[in-house]
Amino acid sequence: MEPTLEVQVVRLDPEVPLPSYARPGDAGADLVTTVDLRLAPGERALAPTGLALALPEGYVALVHPRSGLAVRHGLSIVNTPGTVDAGYRGEVKVLLINTDRAETIELSRGDRVAQLVIQRVEHARFTETDSLPESVRGAGGYGSTGGFAGA
Numbered sequence: 001m002e003p004t005l006e007v008q009v010v011r012l013d014p015e016v017p018l019p020s021y022a023r024p025g026d027a028g029a030d031l032v033t034t035v036d037l038r039l040a041p042g043e044r045a046l047a048p049t050g051l052a053l054a055l056p057e058g059y060v061a062l063v064h065p066r067s068g069l070a071v072r073h074g075l076s077i078v079n080t081p082g083t084v085d086a087g088y089r090g091e092v093k094v095l096l097i098n099t100d101r102a103e104t105i106e107l108s109r110g111d112r113v114a115q116l117v118i119q120r121v122e123h124a125r126f127t128e129t130d131s132l133p134e135s136v137r138g139a140g141g142y143g144s145t146g147g148f149a150g151a
């Protein structure tokens with residue numbers, strides 16, 4: 001897939017590669033940690049990525065976990081997906097958490113720990129009203145449609 005958006009990146013750590021898509025058509029560009037990390041079960045840590053971005057207005061970068069590390073080691077992200085605002089110029093960081101009950105996770109500088117998904121966003125004009133238009137769902141939620149096969 002040809003890139004359709006230019007995003008300026010500053011490498012705060014000159015050894016860190018620019019974010020890159022591992023395969024054509026991938027939604028997420030991988031991010032690395034610039035520090036070694038040791039996460040005990042249940043422990044969290046803010047991993048620096050060595051990158052700062054200037055997203056164009058009207059876009060957001062979402063910091064998603066990588067499923068391989070999640071399934072193999074239980075590595076996740078506390079605030080998944082993390083939100084990188086278009087106006088943010090600081091270092092992008094990843095709030096990692098070890099969800100495994102027993103095993104410590106060891107990560108090395110340069111390991112790919114998350115992926116950045118860039119999306120367009122709308123800014124809503126929130127207009128107050130006394131009543132909302134009817135819908136089929138109405139106020140039903142939280143399992144209101146039943147289990148599988150609609151049971």
Ligand SMILES: O=c1ccn([C@H]2C[C@H](O)[C@@H](COP(=O)(O)OP(=O)(O)OP(=O)(O)O)O2)c(=O)[nH]1
Nearest residue numbers: 063079081082083084085088091092093094095
């Ligand atoms: O996973 C993340 C989440 C956030 N950020 C940075 C970019 C984002 O623009 C800023 C603020 O994030 P957020 O709005 O989620 O945090 P907040 O707790 O609402 O802080 P603030 O009051 O600064 O908005 O922190 C990251 O680098 N990684």
Ligand SMILES: [Mg+2]
Nearest residue numbers: 083084085088
């Ligand atoms: Mg905020």
